[in-house]
Amino acid sequence: METAPELARLFPPVVRAWLAARGCEEARWVPAGERPPAPEGCAVFDFPLDLPGSPLRWLVLRLRFAPGTGLSPDDRARLGTYLGGLAPFLVGWSPATRDPWVTLSRETLLVVEHQVRNFLNSLLMNAAVLSLHAGHEGPDPVLEQIESDGQRCLDVVRQLLHPPG
Known part of the structure; x- marks a missing residue:
């Protein structure tokens, strides 16, 4: 999985391990308006975040999974709830100034x-x-x-x- 600081803050080790166990191979931000198609045979799940005051408001978190793997509807709901809970902490601050403690495992x-x-x-x-x-x-x-x-x-x-x- 991509190790960009922003994603490391969103996903503490336990969440990264949870995603890896479900076959997640990559997590990255993609522009909300120009989402590229999924690679052949891979499943992607996009998670838009409602962050009106943040520079991230134009981005969608995209997770790419190995062929034959992915998130169940319950897993998507769990992850969506997790990301939704982070929204108050992510709004208004640039990734460079955001505190990393928000998602300590x-x-x-x-x-x-x-x-x-x-x-x-x-x-x-x-x-x-x-x-x-x-x-x-x-x-x-x-x-x-x-x-x-x-x-x-x-x-x-x-x-x-x-x-x-």
Whole structure:
């Protein structure tokens, strides 16, 4: 599949793998008014995006599939819904200035969450070790604050990656 930055932003690894499993060989932007015919024996699916304020408004996302493969009607609907959900993030910004986080895969977010948890747990363990060496009788308010702040960081990460509902 084409690896243009714009398409890499639209399709995180999990979506690219999903498309590849269905035989997708190429994804590219084509002019909406002059769509070339499909190559002999290949299936193409065009996805126009409703982006009135974007430079992409004149383009259609075309997916080309190997002979004998393609998207089922349900798969086309799923992909259309996915692309439709991206529209608010794509309108008004040029591809060069658009943030790539828009389509980070869930797997990537889970890895980041795991790393943040590891770093925070390490921070909290080091704070506990410091409290043992501080020689204070009873709890140390500074170290308790570190533990409280660390727990709040974990809670915020959890809210971002696993919103309620």
